[in-house]
Amino acid sequence: MLSMMQKRRFSHGSIQPIDILSNNGVKYYVEFNEFHQPIRKGGLILVRFLGYIAKIAHYCPIGAITWHDVEKNLKVQIVNKMREHFIILDDEVYDTLAQQRVGKCWRHYKHGLKKTFFQPDKKTHEQHYDLVPSGHSRSDWIKLVNHWFSPKGQKLSQIGKEARSLQFQVHTMGSNSYANLRADYEAEHGKKMGLVESWERSHMRKDGSFVEGTTTRLFSIDDAKAKMESLKLANSSYSSVDVEMRHFMIL
Incomplete structure (x- = not known):
């Protein structure tokens, strides 16, 4: 049997999340720092992959109002999918942090959907129902639209706008962490x-x-x-x- 070192090989060039899902059993090695944060190229590939998973309806339905509302079995599937494609130490802390990362990306993704599709000054509540984004079910989309139009959703939106207006520390690192x-x-x-x-x-x-x-x-x-x-x-x-x-x- 080949040793782990013999099985390893270096990857060159950009590796996209879609490539990871169809890589014929190849796993990517990820280094972590003392805070359990992914680093170097393997870490960047992992972060991009988790961000991609956050946009897939099967794992992260947009109809859930908060990350807490996403079913536990879906979060387990996310961890299993991550470990299927990445070599990561067998420690629950990495699973928890991965779920948190996906949750953060999922919230950002839904915010992006709102910026693209939500037009309350141009379309009625019901007209928004027909703007279903590709890859998502109509039922989940309707739940999200209803939340945006609800008093609670509008209040949370206003709080978010006020918080963002106070952010003036702009970093210049791009996708680097x-x-x-x-x-x-x-x-x-x-x-x-x-x-x-x-x-x-x-x-x-x-x-x-x-x-x-x-x-x-x-x-x-x-x-x-x-x-x-x-x-x-x-x-x-x-x-x-x-x-x-x-x-x-x-x-």
């Missing part, structure tokens, strides 16, 4: 990435500038660096990461 940003830094420098540098790298444009208002509303990155240097001198026994953690906890 904070976990990968830290992992790449540690591999290159042989030490953990500090909070200030993590924030700077994740919010800075390629030309070295920030999105307007990003730094001034929270803090000046130069002032933060100066404060860190001062604290390091005063606490020489602490590592740079420890100093930053203590400072940010005080903030």
Whole structure:
């Protein structure tokens, strides 16, 4: 029997979720950091796959109002499908986090459907019933439309709009994750990435500038660096990461 190392092979180029579902039994190896977050290429493939699953009606029906309302057996199927295509440690924590990730993607997907199809100023409640998105049942779609038109749905929508209007910390990483940003830094420098540098790298444009208002509303990155240097001198026994953690906890 071939060993695990002999069975391994490297994949090059972009791997799409649809390719994973038809890969003839090939499994993708996923690395995780100390917080059980998927990292590197295998992690990116897994995250994309879970986002794809969130859009499939069989696993994640859009008629459920909240993720809690999605049947437990469907969530088990999601985990089984993930483990069918990925090599992941046999620990329940990975299953739980995968379900949470799918739930988050599912909510974002439904928000996208609303932006595309919901037109209360142009169409009646009943006319929305005929706008069933491809891949979804009419019955599930009607449940979702009814929720959007309900007083509770409209109240939650307003709360969401107000919350989004307060978000001004715009990152510039695209599809890359904070976990990968830290992992790449540690591999290159042989030490953990500090909070200030993590924030700077994740919010800075390629030309070295920030999105307007990003730094001034929270803090000046130069002032933060100066404060860190001062604290390091005063606490020489602490590592740079420890100093930053203590400072940010005080903030």
